[in-house]
Amino acid sequence: MTREQAAARETRADFEALDAADPLAPCRARFALPRGVIYLDGNSLGPLTHAAVDRAQAVVTREWGEGLIRSWNEADWINLPARVAAKVARLIGASADEVTVADSTSINLFKLLAAARGLRPGRHVLLTEAENFPTDVYVAEGLAELLSGSVMLRVVPRAELLHALDEQVALLFLTEVDYKSGARHGVAAMTRRAHEAGALALWDLSHSVGALPIDLRGAGADLAVGCGYKYLNGGPGAPAFLYVAKPWHEAIHPVLSGWMGHARPFDFALGYQPASGIARFQAGTPSVIALSILDSALDEFEGVSLDAVRAKSSALSEAFIRLVESRCAGHGLTLASPRDATQRGSQVSFRHAHGYPIMQALIARGVIGDFRAPDLLRFGFAPLYVRHVDVWDAVAVLEAVLTSGEWRDPRFASVATVT
Ligand SMILES: *Cc1c(COP(=O)(O)O)cnc(C)c1O
Numbered sequence: 001m002t003r004e005q006a007a008a009r010e011t012r013a014d015f016e017a018l019d020a021a022d023p024l025a026p027c028r029a030r031f032a033l034p035r036g037v038i039y040l041d042g043n044s045l046g047p048l049t050h051a052a053v054d055r056a057q058a059v060v061t062r063e064w065g066e067g068l069i070r071s072w073n074e075a076d077w078i079n080l081p082a083r084v085a086a087k088v089a090r091l092i093g094a095s096a097d098e099v100t101v102a103d104s105t106s107i108n109l110f111k112l113l114a115a116a117r118g119l120r121p122g123r124h125v126l127l128t129e130a131e132n133f134p135t136d137v138y139v140a141e142g143l144a145e146l147l148s149g150s151v152m153l154r155v156v157p158r159a160e161l162l163h164a165l166d167e168q169v170a171l172l173f174l175t176e177v178d179y180k181s182g183a184r185h186g187v188a189a190m191t192r193r194a195h196e197a198g199a200l201a202l203w204d205l206s207h208s209v210g211a212l213p214i215d216l217r218g219a220g221a222d223l224a225v226g227c228g229y230k231y232l233n234g235g236p237g238a239p240a241f242l243y244v245a246k247p248w249h250e251a252i253h254p255v256l257s258g259w260m261g262h263a264r265p266f267d268f269a270l271g272y273q274p275a276s277g278i279a280r281f282q283a284g285t286p287s288v289i290a291l292s293i294l295d296s297a298l299d300e301f302e303g304v305s306l307d308a309v310r311a312k313s314s315a316l317s318e319a320f321i322r323l324v325e326s327r328c329a330g331h332g333l334t335l336a337s338p339r340d341a342t343q344r345g346s347q348v349s350f351r352h353a354h355g356y357p358i359m360q361a362l363i364a365r366g367v368i369g370d371f372r373a374p375d376l377l378r379f380g381f382a383p384l385y386v387r388h389v390d391v392w393d394a395v396a397v398l399e400a401v402l403t404s405g406e407w408r409d410p411r412f413a414s415v416a417t418v419t
Contacts, residue, residue, distance in 0.1 A: 007326035010392075015319070018388035024312055027384040030300055031233075038390045038397075040369045043179075043207060043347045043380030046233030046297070055296035059289055077288045081239075082279075084291055087298040088232075088241045091306065092205060092224065093215035098243055100278045101228070101294070102286060105206055105240040106135045107256075108225040109173075111281060112202060112242060113143050114255035116171050116223060117151055119200060119248060123170035124151060127199070129158045133179050136204055140173070162193060169199040171223075176214075177207035177345030180372050182337040184208070184345050188219035195220065206230060209241075211313055211346035211382065213306040216243060223248075231346070231382055232301075234294030242281050249277045258283035300384060312383035314341040316391050317348045320379060323395040324350065331402040336376055347380040356419070360412035361401045367394045371419045 019025055032048045033039055039047055063071040072078050086096035102108065113126060126140050137155060144153040156164045165172060172194040177184050187203055194201040202223040208214060210231030216224055222245050228238030244252055254274060259265045260282040263273040274280035318341055324333060336349040352358055352375060359371040369379040379394070401407055 003322060003326075007322045010323070012389065012392050015388040015392040018315070022312065022388065023308055024304070024383055025387070027300065027304065028387065031385045033385060036366045038367045038386075038394050040367065040379040040381065040386065040390075040394060042233070042382030042385070043211070043230055043345075043378070044370055045229055045236060046210075046231060046382065047385065048235070049233060049297055049300055051299065052233075052235065052293045052296045056289065056293050059292040063292075064289070071288075077286070080288060080291050080295065081282060081286050084239075084295045084298065085241065085278075087295070087301070088209070088226075091209055091214065091232075091298075091301060092226070092241075092243065093213075093217050093219075094224075094243050095217075095246070097277055098216075098246055099241055100281050101239050101241045101291065102282050103240060104237070105204065105225050105227045106139050108240050108242040108281075109136055109202075109204065110139045110143060111254060111256050111283070112223045112225060112244070113140055113151075113171070113173065114147075115252045115281075116200060116202070117147070118253060119222075119251060120170035120198070123168055123199070125154050125168045125170060126151060127154045127156070127161070127164055127169045127172045128174060129161055130155050131158050131178055131180070132173075132175050133204065133206070136173065136175060161190075165193060165197040165199065167198060169194075169197060171200045171202055172197075173202040173204070175204040175206065177211075177347075179207055180336070180376055180378075181349055182207075182344045182347040182378075184338075184343055187214070187216075187221060191219045191221050206240075207345050207347070210301065210309075212310045216245070221245065228294045232294065233297040235290065235297070237290065238294045238297075239287055239291050242278075244278055244281070252280075254280050254283070256283040260284055260286070304384070309383045313346040313381050316381040316383065316386060316388065317341060317344065317346065319388065319391045320348050320381070320395065323391065324398065327395055327399045328402055333377075333402075346382065347378055349376045349378045351375045352377060354407060356415060357407040357409075357412035358398075358401060361407035361409070362394075362397060364412070365397050365401065367397045373419070 063075040084101040085099040089096045089099045140153045191201040200222040205226035209226045224243035228234035257272045261280040333350045336351045355375045355377045
């Protein structure tokens with residue numbers, strides 16, 4: 001029996017049976033998902049949890065409203081970044097004192113790229129791939145312009161990375177999972193290649209953290225950053241994280257040398273002295289409300305096996321590809337993600353010449369994915385709340401949108417600011 005024949009025999013009941021046997025199924029009830037929505041965009045913005053609603057309420061009305069400035073001590077706001085970092089550390093194979101949570105991914109990347117330039121004396125090149133997420137490249141461009149002469153940016157196509165990794169390269173910075181195709185780098189293998197070339201390796205984990213197991217220590221990664229509002233569900237613009245491997249802690253000097261990263265901020269002394277360890281990468285006052293929500297969202301990963309998350313994510317994405325290719329055949333969709341699940345993150349992308357209006361028509365029917373120019377439909381499978389049966393239902397809606405041609409309605413053609 002071919003894959004297509006097998007797919008043609010599948011029924012919704014098969015997917016209900018998978019949900020009934022799913023060890024992660026109980027996690028879904030923790031999320032405040034709107035009725036009638038199949039949410040396949042947790043790779044871009046994770047959904048709200050019920051606990052986060054309560055936590056936001058408490059931090060605003062009780063801690064801030066009643067506690068006022070006393071809450072820095074009484075609610076221990078001052079150590080909130082470290083408490084949140086400990087929860088992130090477990091998800092990325094780091095120890096708690098190698099991670100801090102602050103600012104955005106873009107800013108944390110700038111902080112680390114700028115600070116790392118002293119770690120490989122005599123080398124001036126920051127190397128990345130053209131496929132990297134645009135902000136990662138833009139931030140490095142800005143740094144290279146600021147420090148022209150002492151930092152140079154080299155951007156090459158993925159296929160040329162190893163060739164470009166020469167004795168001038170101080171640091172290789174890459175994103176583990178490609179935001180467009182979902183293609184995944186081997187973190188350990190690429191880190192090894194960087195080290196063999198005498199360079200450091202920095203990983204952006206924005207599209208992987210919370211969706212697959214990550215072992216920064218095992219990979220020997222030097223530096224990392226990642227996003228709090230995608231699979232971690234920390235809310236729009238949630239604080240991001242930053243990782244520095246222990247061996248670099250005393251050698252790496254922050255460039256955004258703010259008071260919160262000072263050894264003794266409340267001495268208000270003249271002259272910057274970095275705090276010991278990772279704390280030096282706090283620059284300004286932590287965003288307590290946003291951090292509290294992220295803190296709460298991270299509790300949803302407590303006791304959850306990332307291997308189970310990964311296994312379910314692979315099963316969901318495999319089923320999605322199989323069903324789309326059998327039930328939507330002949331409608332012009334082509335797979336834009338690696339076919340091998342081990343080579344993907346937790347998202348699947350299909351190309352279509354009319355990708356934008358098709359996605360708008362899907363969203364109008366409650367199947368929320370997103371669109372990336374020029375022609376990509378992206379579908380993210382976040383295993384804590386996406387059910388097997390959602391995959392079945394989403395493909396049924398996609399099939400209906402394509403066969404009816406309803407996406408041709410002019411109301412789906414006008415492009416919004418955020419896609
Ligand atoms: C989402 C994402 C970002 C986002 O950066 P912000 O500073 O939060 O806007 C950065 N890099 C990658 C690889 C991402 O996927």
